[in-house]
Amino acid sequence: MPTPRVLVLRSPGANCDEETEHAFHLAGAEVQRVHVNQVIEQPALLDGYQVLCVPGGFSYGDDIAAGRVLANLCLARLPDALRAFRDAGKLMLGICNGFQVLLKTGLLGSEDDGGPLATLTWNDHGRFEARWTQLAADNQRCVFLRGIDRIELPIAHAEGKIAVRDSAALATLVDGGRIAMRYAPTDAPVTDTPLSFPTNPNGSAANAAGLCDTTGRVFGLMPHPERFVDRTQHPRWTREAIAEPAAGLRLFQNAVDFFS
Numbered sequence: 001m002p003t004p005r006v007l008v009l010r011s012p013g014a015n016c017d018e019e020t021e022h023a024f025h026l027a028g029a030e031v032q033r034v035h036v037n038q039v040i041e042q043p044a045l046l047d048g049y050q051v052l053c054v055p056g057g058f059s060y061g062d063d064i065a066a067g068r069v070l071a072n073l074c075l076a077r078l079p080d081a082l083r084a085f086r087d088a089g090k091l092m093l094g095i096c097n098g099f100q101v102l103l104k105t106g107l108l109g110s111e112d113d114g115g116p117l118a119t120l121t122w123n124d125h126g127r128f129e130a131r132w133t134q135l136a137a138d139n140q141r142c143v144f145l146r147g148i149d150r151i152e153l154p155i156a157h158a159e160g161k162i163a164v165r166d167s168a169a170l171a172t173l174v175d176g177g178r179i180a181m182r183y184a185p186t187d188a189p190v191t192d193t194p195l196s197f198p199t200n201p202n203g204s205a206a207n208a209a210g211l212c213d214t215t216g217r218v219f220g221l222m223p224h225p226e227r228f229v230d231r232t233q234h235p236r237w238t239r240e241a242i243a244e245p246a247a248g249l250r251l252f253q254n255a256v257d258f259f260s
């Protein structure tokens with residue numbers, strides 16, 4: 001298969017699109033940053049891409065709720081095009097604000113007859129939190145996490161708490177292997193029992209940091225893999241042997257490898 005083509009969706013207030021383009025580029029993909037209004041004008045543009053990535057940032061100023069306006073725009077103007085893209089066996093990745101968008105559009109398969117299973121809302125402490133976190137990947141299902149187990153990545157969010165509708169919704173996500181990434185100290189077992197701050201930075205249910213759909217091809221995560229594509233981006237790179245390729249880059253490489 002030729003080099004996969006990645007569309008990084010731009011929108012007013014997105015601010016991680018260039019880093020995300022760089023990460024996919026390092027991973028060997030062909031990448032274009034395309035404004036959401038261009039896609040709305042010409043939804044057939046999507047046919048030329050195998051990966052759609054909604055990057056991090058503050059789309060539409062986080063008005064109403066982070067990711068809500070862009071999600072509503074996608075639902076109102078591109079519902080069929082985006083669903084067709086997803087159902088064509090392609091990949092979708094939402095990073096931080098992009099995760100908020102994917103979850104709020106329902107593209108993550110995060111709804112049942114009772115409505116949405118989960119949403120992303122304000123961190124328990126009510127503040128923006130930007131720092132490195134320790135994570136455990138569940139690589140059973142998620143294409144982007146193949147071969148990845150424990151990983152450190154930075155977070156930078158105010159509305160990163162995964163709030164689950166009820167215990168049935170939580171069971172659907174946990175038992176369905178949908179919680180693809182959890183906050184977990186490197187030296188401790190992974191658990192769904194909510195860990196306290198700072199390990200769980202936002203109060204997310206089941207310590208969840210990322211969710212995937214039932215196919216494993218649609219993935220949203222709050223941490224920023226595009227900010228760890230070189231070992232010198234790690235805060236301890238001068239003191240510790242940091243494995244290469246940098247752990248964040250491996251997510252993007254997995255996306256490219258999916259098509260080879």
Ligand SMILES: NC(=O)CC[C@H](N)C(=O)O
Nearest residue numbers: 056057096097157158159
């Ligand atoms: N880095 C980001 O994408 C931030 C997402 C969103 N603006 C928030 O603060 O929660």
